[in-house]
Amino acid sequence: MSIIILIAAASILIAGGFLIAFIWGVKDGQFDDDYSPPNRILFDDTIKSKIKK
Amino acid sequence: MEQSNQTAQQTTTCFHCGENCNDKKIAHEDKFFCCTGCKMVYEILNQSELCTYYDLNQNPGIAQKIKVREDKFEFLDNVEITQKLISFTDGKQTQVSFYLPQMHCSSCLWLLENIQKINKGIISSRVNFTQKEAFIVFDNKSTSLRKVVETLTAIGYEPHISLQDVSKEKLKGGSRERLYKIGVSGFCFANIMMMSFPEYFSIGGYLEKEIGSALHYFIIVLSLPVLFYCASEFFVTAWKGVKNNFLNIDLPIALAIAITFFRSLYELISGTGSGYLDSMSGIVFFMLVGRLVQDRTYRSISFDRDFKSFFPIAVNVLRDGAFIPVAVEKITINDVIQIHANELIPVDAILSKGTAEIDYSFVSGESIPVATGIGEIVYAGGKQLGANIELIVVKEVSQSYLTNLWNKDVFKNEKQSVSVIHKLSKYFTAIVLLIGVTAALYWLSQGQTLLMWNALTTILIVACPCALLLSSTFTNGNILRILSKNKFYLRHPDVIEDLSKINHIVFDKTGTLTQSKKVKVSFEGVFLSNEQQYIIAALLEQSSHPLSKIIFQYLDLTPNEEIVSFRNVTGQGIEAWISDKHVKIGSAKFVKNSSITSSDSAGSSVFVKIDNDVLGVFRIKNNYRFGFAEVIKSLKSKFNLSVLSGDNDAEANYLQEVMGVDSELLFNQHPEEKLEYIQYLQNTKRRNVLMVGDGLNDAGALKQSNVGIALAESTNNFTPASDGILDAGQFPRLNQFIAFAKSGQHIIMASFVLSILYNIIGLYFAVQGTLSPLIAAILMPTSSLSIILITYGMSEYAGRKQGLQ
Numbered sequence: 025m026s027i028i029i030l031i032a033a034a035s036i037l038i039a040g041g042f043l044i045a046f047i048w049g050v051k052d053g054q055f056d057d058d059y060s061p062p063n064r065i066l067f068d069d070t071i072k073s074k075i076k077k
Numbered sequence: 078m079e080q081s082n083q084t085a086q087q088t089t090t091c092f093h094c095g096e097n098c099n100d101k102k103i104a105h106e107d108k109f110f111c112c113t114g115c116k117m118v119y120e121i122l123n124q125s126e127l128c129t130y131y132d133l134n135q136n137p138g139i140a141q142k143i144k145v146r147e148d149k150f151e152f153l154d155n156v157e158i159t160q161k162l163i164s165f166t167d168g169k170q171t172q173v174s175f176y177l178p179q180m181h182c183s184s185c186l187w188l189l190e191n192i193q194k195i196n197k198g199i200i201s202s203r204v205n206f207t208q209k210e211a212f213i214v215f216d217n218k219s220t221s222l223r224k225v226v227e228t229l230t231a232i233g234y235e236p237h238i239s240l241q242d243v244s245k246e247k248l249k250g251g252s253r254e255r256l257y258k259i260g261v262s263g264f265c266f267a268n269i270m271m272m273s274f275p276e277y278f279s280i281g282g283y284l285e286k287e288i289g290s291a292l293h294y295f296i297i298v299l300s301l302p303v304l305f306y307c308a309s310e311f312f313v314t315a316w317k318g319v320k321n322n323f324l325n326i327d328l329p330i331a332l333a334i335a336i337t338f339f340r341s342l343y344e345l346i347s348g349t350g351s352g353y354l355d356s357m358s359g360i361v362f363f364m365l366v367g368r369l370v371q372d373r374t375y376r377s378i379s380f381d382r383d384f385k386s387f388f389p390i391a392v393n394v395l396r397d398g399a400f401i402p403v404a405v406e407k408i409t410i411n412d413v414i415q416i417h418a419n420e421l422i423p424v425d426a427i428l429s430k431g432t433a434e435i436d437y438s439f440v441s442g443e444s445i446p447v448a449t450g451i452g453e454i455v456y457a458g459g460k461q462l463g464a465n466i467e468l469i470v471v472k473e474v475s476q477s478y479l480t481n482l483w484n485k486d487v488f489k490n491e492k493q494s495v496s497v498i499h500k501l502s503k504y505f506t507a508i509v510l511l512i513g514v515t516a517a518l519y520w521l522s523q524g525q526t527l528l529m530w531n532a533l534t535t536i537l538i539v540a541c542p543c544a545l546l547l548s549s550t551f552t553n554g555n556i557l558r559i560l561s562k563n564k565f566y567l568r569h570p571d572v573i574e575d576l577s578k579i580n581h582i583v584f585d586k587t588g589t590l591t592q593s594k595k596v597k598v599s600f601e602g603v604f605l606s607n608e609q610q611y612i613i614a615a616l617l618e619q620s621s622h623p624l625s626k627i628i629f630q631y632l633d634l635t636p637n638e639e640i641v642s643f644r645n646v647t648g649q650g651i652e653a654w655i656s657d658k659h660v661k662i663g664s665a666k667f668v669k670n671s672s673i674t675s676s677d678s679a680g681s682s683v684f685v686k687i688d689n690d691v692l693g694v695f696r697i698k699n700n701y702r703f704g705f706a707e708v709i710k711s712l713k714s715k716f717n718l719s720v721l722s723g724d725n726d727a728e729a730n731y732l733q734e735v736m737g738v739d740s741e742l743l744f745n746q747h748p749e750e751k752l753e754y755i756q757y758l759q760n761t762k763r764r765n766v767l768m769v770g771d772g773l774n775d776a777g778a779l780k781q782s783n784v785g786i787a788l789a790e791s792t793n794n795f796t797p798a799s800d801g802i803l804d805a806g807q808f809p810r811l812n813q814f815i816a817f818a819k820s821g822q823h824i825i826m827a828s829f830v831l832s833i834l835y836n837i838i839g840l841y842f843a844v845q846g847t848l849s850p851l852i853a854a855i856l857m858p859t860s861s862l863s864i865i866l867i868t869y870g871m872s873e874y875a876g877r878k879q880g881l882q
Contacts, residue, residue: 028275029291036268036295043264050256059206063183064190068129 093119095136114141118233125194130184137184139233149417150230152391152402153223162238163222170200173222174212175229175236180204189234196220196228238390255372259365262307265299266358270854272296276351277851293345296354303358304338307365326502326546333541334361340534351850353538356857360543363861367550371557371570389421395467405474412470422459426468427452433466434623435459446623458773462623496571497822498549501829502542509540509840516844531846539839539848544832544860549825552868556821559876564804565814572800575784576818578765581758582712583778585751585770586722586732589788591699592805598631602685602693609692611636612655613685616662619643620651624683625662628695650683661686681727699728704809706735711812713737717764721751723774752777759783769811773797813879820875828868835860 049055090097092108093115103110110116118141122130130137152158165172179185186204189211193199198220203212215225229236272292279289308331315331318324334357341352393400395413405423408414413429416422422435433449437459446462449455455468513536520529553570560567567573584590605613615636617629641654650663661668661684668684669691681697712718718740720732726744733742743754755778758764768775768782771789776797779785787799788808803811839856842848876882 026288028288032272032292032295035271036299039264039268043260046260047257050253050260055253055256057205057207060186060204063186063206066183067133067187 090136091115091138091140092131093136093138094140095138096140112141114233117141118231121195121231122188127188127191127194130188133184133187134182137182139179141233145230145235150223150226151393152404153226154221155391155402155404158391158402158404159222166217169217170214171217171222172212172214173225174210175226175238177209177211177229177234178237179234180206180209185234188232189229192228192232195232196225199225199228252369255365255369258307258310259362259369262303262358262362262365265303265307266355266362269296269299269355269358272299273351273355273850273854277854290348293348293351296352297342297345300338300341300354300358303354303361304334307358308334308361311361311364324503324506325499326542329502329506329540329542330364330546333538333543336534336537337541340538353850353853356538356850356853359857359861360541363865364543364546364550367547367554367865370554371550372554389423392416392420392423408470408473410470410473414468414470416461416466416468418461418464420461422455422457422461422468424457424468424470424474425454425472426470427454429467429469431466432463433461434463436462448622496549496574498545498825502545505542505545505833506540509536509836512840512844513537513540520846525846528846532844535843535846535848536840538853539836539843542832544835544864545829547861547864548828548832548868551865552821552824552828552872555869555872556817556876559872559881560814560817563810563814563881564807565801566803567801569800572784573818573821575765575800576767576815577822579716579767579784579815581717581719581762581764582767582769583719583721583755583758583782585768585772585775585778586720587699587724588771589702589769589775590705590720590732591701596627597698597700598628599696599698600693601696602691605692608656609687610634611638612658612660612687613662615640615655616643616651616653616660619653620645622651624681624697625651627697628683631695658687699724702805702808708809708811709735709737713740715812716767719743719754719758721746721754721778723747723751748774748777751775752781754778755781767815769803770797770799810880813881817875817879817881820878821872824868824871824875827871828864831867832860832864 054061089102089109091102091111093110096111103113103116105116105119108119110119115138118138122128153162163171163173177185177189180189186206189204190202192202192213196215198216198218200214200216202214204210205212211229213225215222226236226238272295275292276289311327311331311334314325315328318328337353337357341354341357344350344352345354389405391402391404392408393415394403394408395415396403400415403412408424414424414426428449428451430451433453433455434446435449435455436446437456447459454471457472457474513533516536517529517533520526520532550570553573556573557567557570567576610632611634614629614632614634615638617625617632618636619640620626638655643651643653645651646663646667650661650667652659652661652663654660663684665682665684668686683695683697685692685695709718713736718736720736720740720742722742722744723746724744726742729742729744733740736742743750746754751774755766755768758766759781766782767784767786768778769786769788770776770779771787775785775787779787779797779799784801785799786801786803787797788803788805790805803814807814835856839848839853842852
């Protein structure tokens with residue numbers, strides 16, 4: 025067996041890992057809402073007590 | 078800093094909702110509000126230290142001018158109803174999801190996810206912005222569903238709760254399934270391509286035999302999920318078409334995919350070639366992406382609302398001497414129900430208490446509310462404008478007028494239109510099959526059996542109309558995207574094609590050409606002194622007639638004159654002695670004792686007489702939509718136009734003038750008559766009809782017409798079932814939208830011609846039996862990608878040309 029076949033198999037395995045990650049993401053609902061998460065991350069954790077002027 | 082500058086400027090905008098509040102502003106601390114509602118929301122947020130809401134976006138709030146009745150959500154204490162709304166409960170904690178159409182910015186998102194600061198009983202809140210839903214978990218001990226809903230309402234996010242939500246099933250699976258398929262086919266496509274490279278570049282047998290055959294097995298294994306999983310929908314729809322004797326575009330595609338697969342399988346196993354599996358999986362990948370682009374769904378907009386979604390979920394019914402909330406479908410004949418101001422009447426009933434002033438504009442198209450006396454019947458779908466009333470039910474929900482309207486046959490038949498790409502694909506496939514058979518016969522007559530099979534199968538592979546499918550899906554997908562950015566939402570990509578074939582446009586009047594809530598009042602006659610105005614206002618205040626109220630609002634005075642011997646002549650007018658003057662207000666006959674002359678009948682006219690002088694006449698006219706005349710002018714030259722109105726013909730002259738002499742205007746039309754008129758246009762005159770309407774009274778006509786567009790003041794509003802929803806503000810651009818849909822069809826045709834060119838190149842090799850996998854592997858992605866780019870670019874350009882972004 026040539027090393028090329030091993031490399032080919034390894035590359036498919038790695039690509040397969042990314043495919044599983046993608047399917048996992050879809051299943052988790054990552055693609056259901058494309059607005060909330062990018063905005064949510066910008067919010068401050070602590071809520072300011074008074075409105076700033 | 079900026080905020081305080083702005084308030085100092087001449088135009089004052091509400092700190093909460095950003096609406097102009099010059100005339101009646103309420104100052105609080107250093108901020109201004111347009112109404113007490115907005116101020117109250119601000120105070121709640123300020124108290125709960127949630128003012129970040131105002132930092133994230135400027136004036137993020139929703140105007141609170143219409144107050145929600147305090148006990149509106151009393152029905153949520155009824156366990157039977159709440160059980161239908163709750164998604165899960167274990168007795169301690171309850172999960173519930175609400176549809177909040179008001180959600181529009183990151184401030185909304187932030188506030189709704191921090192709502193536990195206001196109501197301590199809420200454990201967590203998570204927002205799905207795309208679906209405009211909030212998933213709330215709350216503690217049963219410290220709060221209740223009703224209180225959660227009231228908390229949301231208090232900060233301006235009143236959840237939309239309707240019967241349809243209760244019986245609605247969630248459809249989430251579809252779009253996810255497609256994403257899985259795209260992921261899998263993309264993965265297989267890329268890897269098969271990579272595995273094929275050694276073969277393509279090993280000219281002269283450089284590739285070692287074992288390596289080559291090992292790679293072949295990799296390729297075969299990778300192609301299996303593409304054929305059996307990713308491409309399954311093409312086979313399923315093709316089979317459905319065959320069963321219904323309908324040749325759709327999926328049939329030749331499924332055929333080509335199957336032939337490609339089996340021929341490649343034979344080549345790879347027998348070692349006679351390297352097959353076309355990379356091309357096959359590439360085609361499947363691109364077609365699936367195309368369908369994803371095209372089938373974008375507006376999850377937050379509903380096109381299929383039936384009468385149920387317009388009804389309240391529960392009404393107050395008199396049971397054992399007290400009004401308790403009861404689910405609408407549980408109402409029975411002879412129940413006494415209570416309807417509050419601005420509520421929809423869900424059943425046909427007889428008025429038993431109070432004065433009803435019913436706005437039927439949504440059901441019948443009448444623009445002026447109808448005053449109904451005790452003992453008279455009110456119909457389901459009307460909206461009570463005045464104070465609370467009590468009604469005795471005469472028909473159950475399932476029997477009422479409105480429901481019957483919905484049970485007409487048009488609503489049961491789905492529209493069947495054969496799209497142009499299906500027709501084209503039919504000819505395309507037939508021609509290619511003919512070429513295939515000819516080539517095969519030629520090679521057979523030459524005695525070259527191997528070459529014959531070679532030519533026949535490769536021709537069938539090339540015959541796949543996938544480029545045609547790609548050009549239509551990507552063009553339609555981009556058109557839908559551009560239209561939705563311009564607030565015109567179509568239910569299905571096929572509507573674009575139907576829209577491009579329109580040659581007759583029918584408009585509804587009330588609410589479509591006119592703005593439903595606004596009327597224009599003008600006074601013709603002598604100049605009214607201040608004193609006279611106060612006297613007129615004083616008399617009008619006594620009357621509950623809708624026209625009196627409109628004029629009273631127009632005068633905008635608070636009179637305190639004493640009124641002596643007031644008399645109300647039903648259907649005629651009112652009179653009284655005020656400040657020692659005899660005042661008469663009403664119809665021409667009542668005021669002037671004369672028969673109506675022609676000039677007096679334009680619009681609704683109300684005459685005024687003080688002592689013996691007829692001072693003049695108030696004319697109440699519908700307020701036509703902004704840009705109305707311009708739209709009609711631009712459409713007049715290209716389409717036949719008609720107006721159907723449920724209203725009276727008071728404005729016939731004006732409308733005829735604007736619409737042109739050729740246009741047909743029909744007034745006093747019942748919903749059934751509107752439907753029949755559309756059928757007449759379609760069957761007798763062979764027209765392709767576009768109907769533009771807004772209310773339930775247009776529902777039948779919208780459904781019957783080739784394209785039915787519902788006009789909505791806000792897309793969250795209720796609209797009848799339709800093919801598309803157009804934001805009312807975009808109405809002036811109707812002509813551009815139709816022109817854009819037309820150019821979309823041209824783009825599909827142009828890219829189709831291009832795809833035929835590619836096919837001719839492919840066929841050139843195929844008929845000779847020399848279509849090598851390498852040529853296929855180059856031809857396929859170039860043709861697909863170039864078609865995607867060209868359709869995208871051209872539809873983008875066509876949009877810009879029409880002034881759409």
